[in-house]
């Protein structure tokens with residue numbers, strides 16, 4: 001007997017040379033049910049049979065409400081450039097410092113077993129197991145998002161998910177919902193572009209998307225955006241390629257990731273940041289905290305910070321993918337949120353869904369638990385497997401030496417204002433998607449137009465909705481709107 005109660009139980013530590021029940025009793029026949037005579041009926045007292053079926057009946061947990069389909073891998077993050085003037089984050093303290101990480105790439109809309117070749121954003125979530133707790137950078141492959149207020153997120157996901165009646169994803173529902181939301185145009189300029197179907201998970205960018213705040217030792221705050229760039233470049237699948245790849249293997253992305261790590265061809269990304277002085281946030285024609293905007297790289301250049309290498313495959317898909325839980329609220333000293341409203345909503349939503357999906361003790365699961373020492377009095381509940389041997393489980397106490405951690409800086413800016421329910425002032429929905437479209441070569445523009453014509457040709461898309469989209473794209477770029485209208489045989493209204 002190796003471990004005492006309360007320790008994590010790797011099956012190999014307990015492996016018995018013979019079959020047993022879950023409670024450890026020997027099983028002398030795992031082939032046949034216990035019956036009256038040779039032909040049955042079966043006796044309910046066959047506890048082993050009942051236990052085996054009952055466990056099987058409960059093997060699945062609820063899949064993630066979004067990002068259900070994913071693949072994960074482990075590795076390390078290494079600082080390559082000094083950013084200690086910007087942040088006191090311990091894991092970024094000096095070049096050469098390495099931190100273990102786990103990454104989960106995902107598609108967004110469809111189910112746990114859906115094809116990995118669909119036009120869909122890709123999740124790009126990284127958990128850094130730092131010495132000062134975990135830091136989760138829960139991003140996507142695109143640097144912007146569809147909406148800027150979390151109030152709209154459930155409706156948005158309902159529109160993108162399959163029709164509740166037929167369980168088929170339908171363009172008319174998507175184009176109807178987003179026709180009310182021109183802030184989505186920039187995101188659609190990524191989704192309907194070639195990058196809308198990445199070649200696999202190794203050849204795509206990643207982005208923290210939101211504006212976060214870095215805080216240095218003196219408490220000085222700097223706005224920051226995080227960007228991952230794959231060293232092997234960004235590659236995509238065009239429509240006919242996606243059909244072939246997906247038709248042959250609906251798990252091609254998972255397989256590519258697993259096989260390349262197994263072959264020693266370790267995927268690598270460089271981490272860059274863009275930084276902005278919060279004092280300058282009013283200087284631009286867009287709101288820097290607006291998640292539908294990028295910060296122009298000529299004004300805010302990409303600054304290198306480090307590299308991430310994935311050099312270890314997971315050992316168990318259920319433990320290290322299904323039970324893996326990321327949350328944008330999980331930060332470390334030296335990194336803070338911004339007032340971006342979408343980020344603020346996410347701070348609530350992830351741990352909430354994980355308490356439902358995995359149970360209240362999901363942060364005790366080895367893949368989610370911090371690797372550094374940790375202590376508090378939040379305990380017990382369903383499936384607690386922390387064996388505590390302290391007598392003092394309240395705070396403060398003169399018997400318990402545990403004290404507060406040293407204070408670390410948080411933003412010192414003053415927050416005031418009336419209660420409001422409103423949209424932001426500088427919406428500026430059309431400029432950046434228009435610039436993006438104009439930056440492409442003609443053949444790339446042509447594919448973009450083709451995809452829009454195709455989507456808007458759905459017979460259930462009404463004239464009104466078609467007109468709205470043509471007007472939106474015309475406001476981004478006159479010739480783009482004109483091309484879509486001409487192909488659809490519609491007269492542009494502006």
Ligand code: HEM
Pocket residue numbers: 063064065066067070104105106122123124125138139140145149150151153207208209210324325326342343345346349350353354357
């Ligand atoms: C208010 C807006 C949003 C809400 C309410 C929301 C909510 C959720 C929820 C409930 C999950 C499932 C988590 C789980 O079961 O473990 C999830 C997963 C995820 N979300 Fe969001 N989300 C929002 C916006 C975003 C944005 C803007 C991004 C990208 C920056 C993003 C990236 C992800 C990723 C990558 C995952 C999968 C994490 C994993 O691999 O386990 N989400 N989101």
